[in-house]
Amino acid sequence: xxxxxxxxxxxxxxxxxxVVATMTKKDFTSDQEVRWCPGCGDYAxxxxxxxxxxxxxxxxxxxxxxxxxxxxxxxxYYMDTYGVHGIHGRAPALATGIATAxxxxxxxxxxxxxxxxxxxxxxxxxxxxxxxxIKILMFNNxxxxxxxxxxxxTSEEGKVTKSTPFGSVDHPFNPIALALxxxxxxxxxTLDNDRQHLTQVLRQAAAHKGASFVEIYQNCNxxxxxxxxxxxxxxxxxxxxxxxxxxxxxxxxxxxxxxxVGDNGRLIIANVDDVEPDTIVVHDxxxxxxxxxxxxxxxxxxxxxxxxGVFREVERPVYGEAMEAQIQxxxxxxxxxxxxxxxxxxxxxxxx
Amino acid sequence: MPKTVQEKEHVVIRFAGDSGDGMQLTxxxxxxxxxxxxxxxxxxxxxxxxxxxPAGTVHxxxxxxxxxxxxxxxxxxxxxxxxxxMNPAALKAELDSVEKGxxxxxxEDAFIQRNLEKAGYxxxxxxxxxxxxxxxxxxxxTAITLRATEHLGITKRDAERSKNMFALGLVSWMYGRPTDxxxxxxxxxxxxxxQILEANVAAFKAGYNFGETxxxxxxxxxxxxxxxxxxxxxxxAGAQALAYGLVAASHQAGVPLFYASYPITPASELxxxxxxxxxxxxxxxxAEDEIAAANVALGASFAGLLGVTGTSGPGMDLKAETMGLAxxxxxxxxxxxxxxxxxxxxxxxxxEQGDLLLSMFGRHGESPMPIVAPYSPANCFDAAIExxxxxxxxxxxxxxxxxxxxxxxxxxxxxxxxxxxxxxxxNFAAGPNAGDEFMPYLRDEHxxxxxxxxxxxxxxxxxxxxxxxxxxxxxSYEAANHERMTHLRAAKVEKIADDIPPLPVDDPDGxxxxxxxxxxSSSGTIRAAARRVRRQGKKVATAHLFHLNPLPRxxxxxxxxxxxxxxxxxxxGQLALLIRGRFLVDARSFTxxxxxPIFADELEAEILKVIG
Numbered sequence: 001x002x003x004x005x006x007x008x009x010x011x012x013x014x015x016x017x018x019v020v021a022t023m024t025k026k027d028f029t030s031d032q033e034v035r036w037c038p039g040c041g042d043y044a045x046x047x048x049x050x051x052x053x054x055x056x057x058x059x060x061x062x063x064x065x066x067x068x069x070x071x072x073x074x075x076x077y078y079m080d081t082y083g084v085h086g087i088h089g090r091a092p093a094l095a096t097g098i099a100t101a102x103x104x105x106x107x108x109x110x111x112x113x114x115x116x117x118x119x120x121x122x123x124x125x126x127x128x129x130x131x132x133x134i135k136i137l138m139f140n141n142x143x144x145x146x147x148x149x150x151x152x153x154t155s156e157e158g159k160v161t162k163s164t165p166f167g168s169v170d171h172p173f174n175p176i177a178l179a180l181x182x183x184x185x186x187x188x189x190t191l192d193n194d195r196q197h198l199t200q201v202l203r204q205a206a207a208h209k210g211a212s213f214v215e216i217y218q219n220c221n222x223x224x225x226x227x228x229x230x231x232x233x234x235x236x237x238x239x240x241x242x243x244x245x246x247x248x249x250x251x252x253x254x255x256x257x258x259x260x261v262g263d264n265g266r267l268i269i270a271n272v273d274d275v276e277p278d279t280i281v282v283h284d285x286x287x288x289x290x291x292x293x294x295x296x297x298x299x300x301x302x303x304x305x306x307x308x309g310v311f312r313e314v315e316r317p318v319y320g321e322a323m324e325a326q327i328q329x330x331x332x333x334x335x336x337x338x339x340x341x342x343x344x345x346x347x348x349x350x351x352x
Numbered sequence: 353m354p355k356t357v358q359e360k361e362h363v364v365i366r367f368a369g370d371s372g373d374g375m376q377l378t379x380x381x382x383x384x385x386x387x388x389x390x391x392x393x394x395x396x397x398x399x400x401x402x403x404x405x406p407a408g409t410v411h412x413x414x415x416x417x418x419x420x421x422x423x424x425x426x427x428x429x430x431x432x433x434x435x436x437x438m439n440p441a442a443l444k445a446e447l448d449s450v451e452k453g454x455x456x457x458x459x460e461d462a463f464i465q466r467n468l469e470k471a472g473y474x475x476x477x478x479x480x481x482x483x484x485x486x487x488x489x490x491x492x493x494t495a496i497t498l499r500a501t502e503h504l505g506i507t508k509r510d511a512e513r514s515k516n517m518f519a520l521g522l523v524s525w526m527y528g529r530p531t532d533x534x535x536x537x538x539x540x541x542x543x544x545x546x547q548i549l550e551a552n553v554a555a556f557k558a559g560y561n562f563g564e565t566x567x568x569x570x571x572x573x574x575x576x577x578x579x580x581x582x583x584x585x586x587x588x589a590g591a592q593a594l595a596y597g598l599v600a601a602s603h604q605a606g607v608p609l610f611y612a613s614y615p616i617t618p619a620s621e622l623x624x625x626x627x628x629x630x631x632x633x634x635x636x637x638x639a640e641d642e643i644a645a646a647n648v649a650l651g652a653s654f655a656g657l658l659g660v661t662g663t664s665g666p667g668m669d670l671k672a673e674t675m676g677l678a679x680x681x682x683x684x685x686x687x688x689x690x691x692x693x694x695x696x697x698x699x700x701x702x703x704e705q706g707d708l709l710l711s712m713f714g715r716h717g718e719s720p721m722p723i724v725a726p727y728s729p730a731n732c733f734d735a736a737i738e739x740x741x742x743x744x745x746x747x748x749x750x751x752x753x754x755x756x757x758x759x760x761x762x763x764x765x766x767x768x769x770x771x772x773x774x775x776x777x778x779n780f781a782a783g784p785n786a787g788d789e790f791m792p793y794l795r796d797e798h799x800x801x802x803x804x805x806x807x808x809x810x811x812x813x814x815x816x817x818x819x820x821x822x823x824x825x826x827x828s829y830e831a832a833n834h835e836r837m838t839h840l841r842a843a844k845v846e847k848i849a850d851d852i853p854p855l856p857v858d859d860p861d862g863x864x865x866x867x868x869x870x871x872x873s874s875s876g877t878i879r880a881a882a883r884r885v886r887r888q889g890k891k892v893a894t895a896h897l898f899h900l901n902p903l904p905r906x907x908x909x910x911x912x913x914x915x916x917x918x919x920x921x922x923x924x925g926q927l928a929l930l931i932r933g934r935f936l937v938d939a940r941s942f943t944x945x946x947x948x949p950i951f952a953d954e955l956e957a958e959i960l961k962v963i964g
Contacts, residue, residue: 030814032826064806065814066651077814077827082806084654085816086647087677093644097651097659098806100637101610105655105806123647126640323635330630337632339603343596343767347533348586349388351577 023054030080036071041192041218042139046078049137052199056206063106066095068115070146071220072139075110089120092127095134096319103320106206109136113154114144117173121153128184130319131210137202138215139192140175143224156301161223176296176311179213180289186212187292188310191232192219197243197308204310210318217302231302240302244295244309249280252305259298267294269305285313355564357528359574362421364429365523368446369438369459371404371414374516379416380762381520381537385529387587387764390577391420394876395589396428396949397760401617401700408470413445422576426876426883428761430951434526436519438462438493440471447482455487457522459515461494489568493518493559500558501551510548514555521559527573531560581766588765590729590758591618594688595625597736599632602658604737605744605776608633610652611660612645617700618756619662619690642667646674646687650749653683656780656805658740662688664756665707666697672715677817678749679719679841682793682801685748686739691755693947702947703756705872708926711751712901718838720845722746723900725753727875730765732758735898741776742848747800753900755922757949758873780805786823793825798851799844801825849902855910859893860886866963867914869939871897871927873949874920880952885959892959897927908935918942918962920955 028050036042053063063081067073069088076083086094091109099107109127116124116138127134143161144150150163154175158167179187186208190201198216205212217228230236242252242259250259251272260279262268267281284291292311299306331337365382369375376397383395396417405412419429431451437443439462450456463478477483478490497518501511517538524531534556542549563569588596602609611634613623627636635657639645645661653659663671668689678685691707693699707714711723722742726735732754739752781802784790792813793801804811813825821828822836857867870878875896882894895910897903911917911931917939919928925941932939942958944950 032814060812061809062807064655067816073816076816079814080812082812083814083816084651084681085814085818086650087673087817090643090647090674093639093647094651094654096637096644097610097612097648097653098655099651100648101608101635101652101655101657101659102806122640123644126644323637327630327633327635331633334631337599337603337629337634339600339632340770342599342629342632343770344584344586346586347384347388347537348584348767349390350584351390351580351582 023057023060025050025054027060028053028080030078032077034078035074037222039221040071041141041220042071042075044192044195045137045139045198045216045218046075048195048198049202050079052202056203058106058206062104063108064095064098065108065110066091066098067110068112068120070112070115070144072110072112072115089115089118090123091115092120092123092134092136096127096130096132099133100320100323103133103318103324107134109134111136111138113138113140113142113152113175117153117175117178125178125182128179128182128211128213131185131316132319133210133321135205135212136214138175138213139218140215141218141220141224142227143220145220145223149223172301174296175215177293180293180296180312183289183316184213184312185210185314185316186310187312188213189215189217189308191217191228191308193232201310204313208313210316228302230304231306240305242298242305242307244283244307244311246283246285246310249282251280257305259295267298269298285310355569356571357574358571359576361423361575362419362425363434363527363573363575364417364419364432365434365436366415366417366432366446366449367436367519368413368415368442369516370407370441371400371402371412372407373414373438374513375414375416375438378516378520379418381534382523382529383418383762384537384587385524385533386418386420387585388533389530390580391422391575392425392578392580392764393418393420393587393762394425394428395762396757398948399701406470408439408441408467410441410445410471413442415442415446420575422578424578425763426880427949427952430953434523436523438515438519440467440473440477443477444471444473450486452485453487455489456483457489457491457519459493459519460490461492491522491562491568496558496562497555500554504547504550504554506547506551511551514551517552517555518559518562521556521561522563525560525563525572526569527575531556580764583766585764585766587762588730588733589760589762590726590732590754591621591690591760592625593730593732593765594726594736594752594754594759595622595629597733598626598660598686598740599629599634600733600770600773601737601740601776602632602634604773605658605740605778607656607658607744607778608635609660610635610637610649610657611662612637612639612648612652613662614639614642614645614667616642616664616667618692618759619664619667619688621759622662622688622690642670643674646671650674650678650681650683650685653685654681654806656803658684658686658744660686660688660740662690664690664692664700665694668707668710668714675721675749676715676717676719679715679721680817680820681815682747682841683749684740684743684803686736686743686750686752688752688754690759691753693945699947701756703873703922703949704945704947705753705755705874705922705926706945707753708871708900708923709929711753712930718842720842721901722748722750722845722848723753724750725872725898725900726758727872727896727898729758729761729763733765733768737774738898741774744776744778745800745851746798746844746848747803748845753872755873778803781808781811784810791823791825793820794823795840795844799840799847846902849905852899852902852904854906855895855897855904857893857895857910858882861891864891864893864914866891866916866918866959867893867895867911868918868920868959869895869897869911869927869931870920871900874922877950877952877955878920881955881959884952884956890959890963892963900927903934911935911937911939916940916962918959920950920958922950
């Protein structure tokens with residue numbers, strides 16, 4: 001943690017307690033014309049982010065948005081914060097440099113399923129593994145939009161696209177399971193059109209110390225319209241959304257169905273009336289990753305009952321802070337670096 | 353018995369043994385004792401890519417060469433006067449390079465049937481006349497080392513491992529090197545491991561005394577200190593000097609250094625050096641890959657630190673797209689390329705200058721980048737500062753082209769006065785620059801844009817790889833704007849030529865017929881070869897480029913002023929292509945791509961061929 005001498009300590013960009021935030025959504029809205037396709041799910045996400053940031057008192061001057069390539073990449077230009085629009089897939093690496101160099105900043109990554117999971121897969125897993133203090137928002141629309149409709153690493157098997165006229169033979173990633181596999185300290189999923197849920201999850205991601213990974217199911221109305229309709233649209237959504245809440249039994253479908261422990265410890269979806277009450281799983285975001293991992297695999301995709309909300313939230317040492325601490329420790333032990341002494345170290349001799 | 357002392361002006365010694373024999377350490381220690389004695393020197397470590405190639409084979413031979421003299425030394429020497437061979441494979445691998453009539457000191461104990469076979473000898477070279485043309489000293493190094501250490505109660509294996517110290521002791525005696533430098537170093541290195549320390553000291557002393565007392569050696573040699581400018585000196589290797597230069601630049605700029613890198617031979621040394629210097633505020637990050645390393649450094653620069661990444665050829669390929677982004681973002685960044693022989697994995701531990709054209713043109717689109725190339729190990733210090741100075745002042749990524757030879761070799765270094773180092777002003781943007789507005793791409797008189805660091809109130813802005821509108825930095829697809837921005841980026845780099853010294857030319861008589869133009873690590877060879885042909889009455893001029901992009905303003909005048917131009921390079925003629933293309937001169941190329949520096953005698957022969 002860095003004290004920048006202005007009473008602001010920290011890495012979450014949040015206004016210190018007791019200080020009243022006076023900003024509004026306008027303070028986070030840049031003068032650039034938003035140019036996503038009309039009807040794109042990205043609009044809703046942008047509005048939610050611009051909206052909740054002032055509520056949390058995040059200071060725009062101390063906030064950096066970093067993005068890669070793809071439709072999501074434009075997000076950076078629309079936020080009136082500091083921002084870098086980098087190259088394809090590398091946003092987590094750029095953001096690692098920023099957040100590690102300056103632990104006092106609130107650093108956000110906006111990426112997509114192609115950007116984060118295909119070309120940039122390596123950076124994503126390592127940023128999560130290191131627990132760099134960055135908030136990663138991955139817009140998953142299960143398609144390549146900006147390149148006009150090829151299948152993505154989250155497209156379902158058999159998906160017919162321009163590059164897969166006979167159907168995709170690729171097996172898709174399960175992004176939540178992938179993030180959990182890296183031992184990410186915050187892993188969540190939300191929906192682009194559920195403003196309340198989206199804002200709530202993003203708030204929790206913002207407040208988390210370390211790397212946050214949020215998968216946002218986002219509708220591409222041009223190349224993959226309706227991919228998430230069974231989950232996010234009325235009336236089907238109510239039957240398929242499994243809303244995870246820490247400490248509460250996992251019930252859904254108007255409390256008619258639940259996730260319960262079945263044979264051999266396996267998690268199953270069942271009618272509440274068909275199971276013993278004590279077999280219904282109580283959600284725990286702080287426990288072992290195995291529960292979160294099992295919940296991530298409860299569905300094969302958004303076409304069947306699927307978990308949304310926070311899967312896992314644990315505390316781990318934060319990368320930038322650990323690096324700062326090493327520098328402080330080295331300085332205390334060896335004294336502040338003395339360039340003259342350094343250059344004159346080792347065996348020297350003098351010619352007069 | 354009394355020994356005669358013979359004075360020598362210069363000596364080239366090559367220590368060679370198995371990869372596990374500690375030859376690099378032996379050479380390094382001999383170098384330090386030599387440096388402290390005040391000889392001028394140059395070194396050339398030469399080791400295989402395999403960490404432990406099969407023991408006793410020619411593939412596993414690791415060698416360290418040093419030239420030291422009572423005069424100016426420019427290269428590690430072409431042909432060793434003395435070869436220390438710890439086993440038959442070392443003799444086999446190195447014999448060809450030894451001067452005829454030279455001295456060969458072998459560890460006689462290693463010349464057993466099994467080792468001879470492994471080295472590919474069908475008969476014993478110590479007995480079959482192979483070495484008739486040389487002065488051979490057969491010393492039972494292993495046996496004496498074992499005897500000297502037997503009272504210490506250490507294992508035979510540990511005792512045997514000290515035999516490199518025996519060799520060092522013996523050669524130290526032969527050339528009158530001070531013993532305290534080595535003994536002090538052993539104490540600081542092994543002080544915590546008493547038995548190992550005692551074994552090494554015992555072996556070193558045994559070697560020294562062996563020379564002194566046996567009748568085998570009748571002569572010792574003396575090499576007087578070389579004349580040198582007054583001041584305090586130390587020996588420094590290129591990697592170390594480069595690391596110190598980066599730290600010094602960070603100090604001069606008052607901006608913390610952030611070094612991000614992925615392990616790669618031979619650039620890893622830089623990561624190792626810098627990660628020890630955390631008390632200088634140096635941040636080091638070992639990234640998940642080369643691309644990440646470049647992006648982390650660039651991100652750090654955006655955040656207001658001095659972002660630097662380092663690599664070698666294969667990593668340069670991978671970082672290309674990020675360098676292009678840095679060109680577009682116009683942020684300070686330094687990319688260190690410690691060149692090695694390519695293509696592909698190539699010869700990972702061998703030197704080459706193959707990345708000049710890659711550095712000039714190896715990115716898509718028009719993406720000009722300044723290039724600085726150090727010409728000696730100590731000069732790596734200055735090159736690092738210069739690269740950072742240009743990067744910060746002009747808000748641009750800069751490539752620093754070192755190479756394996758420079759990185760691993762060492763030379764005496766007149767330690768610079770910190771007060772005389774160039775000033776570097778980060779000149780961070782503090783407020784609006786266009787009325788009440790902040791325009792991130794509004795340029796100063798150097799065409800540099802403001803470096804506005806996150807956290808600065810009121811300067812919020814977004815930048816990216818998409819083409820930007822001149823001034824505002826907003827995304828622009830406008831045709832004329834793209835052309836204007838392309839020209840601005842090129843002009844900015846070109847204008848750096850106003851800010852660098854002219855190319856110095858060494859032309860003692862002023863009427864040389866031939867200019868030898870070089871860059872990078874071939875400097876020593878060029879000076880040595882020029883000296884040799886001048887002694888033969890030939891008139892040649894030399895010039896060496898430190899800035900490769902932009903070239904110094906007078907570069908064109910220099911190369912067109914001579915009837916003939918010869919450009920020696922460890923590549924297929926990359927600078928020659930640039931010079932010919934840029935200045936329409938009929939420059940000749942002299943190339944060598946053997947993973948080894950060009951030797952002075954090779955270049956001497958070429959010069960004589962060119963000027964007749």
